[in-house]
Amino acid sequence: MRYLLIVVAVVAVVFNSSALAEDRKKTPALREQVYSQLARAQQLADDGDVNAGLEVLRNVEGKLSSMNSYERAMLWNFYGYMYYGQDNIAKAIEYFAKVVEEEAIPQALEQNTLFSLAQLALGQGEFEQTIAFLAKWERITPAEQHQKAWVLKAQALYQQGDYKSALAPITKAIELVESKGQVPEENWLVLQRAVYFELGDTKSVAAVLEDMVRYYNKPEYWVQLAGIYGQLGQEHKQLAMLETAFQQGFLTKGQDLLNLAQTYFFNDVPFKAGQVLEQALQQGAVERNLRNLKLLAQAWVAARETDKASAALLAAAKLSDDGELDAQRATLLLNAERNQEAISAARAALDKGGLKQPGAMHLVIGMAELNLENFNAALQAFAIAKKFDDARQSAGQWERYAQAEQEQQNRLMELRADMKTSS
Numbered sequence: 001m002r003y004l005l006i007v008v009a010v011v012a013v014v015f016n017s018s019a020l021a022e023d024r025k026k027t028p029a030l031r032e033q034v035y036s037q038l039a040r041a042q043q044l045a046d047d048g049d050v051n052a053g054l055e056v057l058r059n060v061e062g063k064l065s066s067m068n069s070y071e072r073a074m075l076w077n078f079y080g081y082m083y084y085g086q087d088n089i090a091k092a093i094e095y096f097a098k099v100v101e102e103e104a105i106p107q108a109l110e111q112n113t114l115f116s117l118a119q120l121a122l123g124q125g126e127f128e129q130t131i132a133f134l135a136k137w138e139r140i141t142p143a144e145q146h147q148k149a150w151v152l153k154a155q156a157l158y159q160q161g162d163y164k165s166a167l168a169p170i171t172k173a174i175e176l177v178e179s180k181g182q183v184p185e186e187n188w189l190v191l192q193r194a195v196y197f198e199l200g201d202t203k204s205v206a207a208v209l210e211d212m213v214r215y216y217n218k219p220e221y222w223v224q225l226a227g228i229y230g231q232l233g234q235e236h237k238q239l240a241m242l243e244t245a246f247q248q249g250f251l252t253k254g255q256d257l258l259n260l261a262q263t264y265f266f267n268d269v270p271f272k273a274g275q276v277l278e279q280a281l282q283q284g285a286v287e288r289n290l291r292n293l294k295l296l297a298q299a300w301v302a303a304r305e306t307d308k309a310s311a312a313l314l315a316a317a318k319l320s321d322d323g324e325l326d327a328q329r330a331t332l333l334l335n336a337e338r339n340q341e342a343i344s345a346a347r348a349a350l351d352k353g354g355l356k357q358p359g360a361m362h363l364v365i366g367m368a369e370l371n372l373e374n375f376n377a378a379l380q381a382f383a384i385a386k387k388f389d390d391a392r393q394s395a396g397q398w399e400r401y402a403q404a405e406q407e408q409q410n411r412l413m414e415l416r417a418d419m420k421t422s423s
Contacts, residue, residue, distance in 0.1 A: 027104050028068035034060065038078050045082055054082055073102040073109065080113075084120075093120050100136070111141055115149070122156055130156035147176060151188055158191060163198040170195060183215050202231055219250035226259070239263050246276070254286045261295065270302035278308075290319040297328070306336045322354025323361075330364045339368035359388025363395055366402070375406035 037060045045053035060075055067075070080095035099105070099113045118133035134149050134156070154170035157163075170192045174184040189212050196204040209225040212218070226241035242260045245251050251260060257280040264273035277296045280286040293316035300309035310329055317325035326349035333342035346361040346368075355361065366381030379402050385395035 027106050028070045030070055030074060034067065034071045034074070038074055041078055041082070045085060050082055050086055054079075057082065069102040069104040070106070073099045073105040076102070077109070077113065089120055089124055093117060093124070093126075096120070107140060111137060114140075118149070118152055118156075122152065122159075125159070127156045127160045131160070147173065151185075151191070154191060154195070158195055158198075163195050167192075167195050167199070184211075186212070186216055189215070202228060206232060219245060219252075222248075222250055223256055223259075226263075230263070235263070235267055239267050239269075252285065254280065257285055258292070258295075261299065265295070265299055265302070270299045271305070274299035274303055274305065274308065288315075290316055293319065294325070297325075301328075301332060306332060306338075310341075317348070317352075320352075323349035323352035324355060326352060327355055327357075327361055327364075330361060334364050334368055337371065339371045342368045357388075357390040359385045359391025359395065362388070363391050363398065366395070366398055370398070370402050370405070373405075373409070375402055375409070378402045379406070 037056060041053040041056035041060075043053075044050075044056060057075060057079055064072065064075075076095045076098035080092045080099065083089075083091035083095060096113050096117050100110055100117070114133050114137040118130050118137065121127075121129040121133060131153070134153050137149065138146055150169035150173040154166045154168075154173070157166035157169070170188060174188055174192060177184045177188075189208055193205055193208040193212070196202075196208060206225065206228045209221055209228060212221040213225055222241055222245035226238045226245070229235070229238035229241060242251070242256075242263055245256075246260055251257055257276060261273045261277040261280070264270070264276065274296060277286065277292065277299060281288055281292065281296065286292055293312055297309055297312035297316055300306075300312055303309075309332055313325050313329040313332065317323075317329065326345050330342050330345035330349055333339075333345055343365050346364040349355060349361050350358060362381050362385035366378045366385060369375075369378035369381060379399060382395045382399040382402060385391040386399070388395075
């Protein structure tokens with residue numbers, strides 16, 4: 001932006017250049033005595049003494065009544081340039097606006113000043129002013145040059161909340177660059193993506209992000225595109241994006257690694273979900289809290305990795321206020337025929353309490369004891385389980401089965417004893 005403003009000042013100084021020659025018939029002459037004072041003011045400013053430069057301009061302004069429109073325009077232009085150099089943007093806008101209010105000035109000066117005013121107004125958050133300055137600029141600028149203002153116009157319209165109107169100019173700017181085999185500027189694509197997002201056009205957001213990934217290959221664009229694919233219900237594309245980003249080392253934030261693990265899990269790839277999450281926990285990228293440990297346990301359970309699932313459930317249970325996770329671990333170990341461990345986990349669950357189905361844990365104890373052929377202990381556990389509504393029916397069935405197994409074992413023992421006696 002500063003470069004454009006300097007161009008305005010330089011055009012003003014070179015008053016006899018060929019660029020302005022075409023306007024001489026309608027533009028008054030810039031007299032030598034006025035030009036020399038303006039040039040002196042600029043030189044003082046360029047040497048670092050802006051206040052001295054402004055003082056020279058004020059002296060020139062004292063002779064305003066004797067100056068023609070072009071000379072006045074040059075005076076306002078230099079004022080604007082000085083104030084811009086001091087970062088006094090409001091004053092710069094005020095004086096540059098006075099330039100274009102003068103009637104007989106070179107068209108190049110008017111065009112450059114209006115465009116600079118639009119840029120400055122946008123920077124100040126004056127979006128209506130930006131649009132107004134651009135409208136004036138377009139009226140005096142050939143249509144084939146309007147592309148210069150497309151991005152600026154789109155930015156102002158977007159900031160005004162006029163997303164539909166903002167879409168056309170930013171899209172034309174991008175398509176023009178791409179038609180030449182060139183890469184659009186990154187901030188143009190960012191703006192186009194934002195416009196589509198505000199319009200609720202998720203598919204187009206995905207298309208823009210695909211371009212951003214292809215052109216700029218930044219980690220955040222991979223993650224954002226994966227999230228958009230998830231919103232569109234394209235889970236396989238979502239997983240492919242996250243997996244590729246992970247392989248490139250782009251996923252380093254805890255939330256991104258969690259998203260990858262969850263996406264693996266919900267796409268029925270639990271082993272990879274467990275691997276990613278376990279590594280993230282070990283590295284400290286993901287917090288070792290109850291929620292994340294529960295997800296880890298779910299992944300290992302689904303992957304049928306009993307040892308890993310048991311360890312995750314045990315770690316999660318230590319952070320839980322109730323015995324539900326110990327209960328899950330007890331069931332897991334029973335199914336893996338690790339009966340003694342299942343009994344210990346079930347008792348831990350009962351001791352901690354807060355169980356939705358406490359009777360189920362007595363059932364687990366009974367079944368594990370039965371597997372160990374500890375019939376009395378099994379029957380005792382089933383008897384307790386029958387006291388709970390959630391386990392009464394199953395406990396009765398297992399109790400009868402255990403009694404039958406105990407009776408059969410007793411008969412076999414008696415038979416062996418008789419055979420031993422008779423021999």
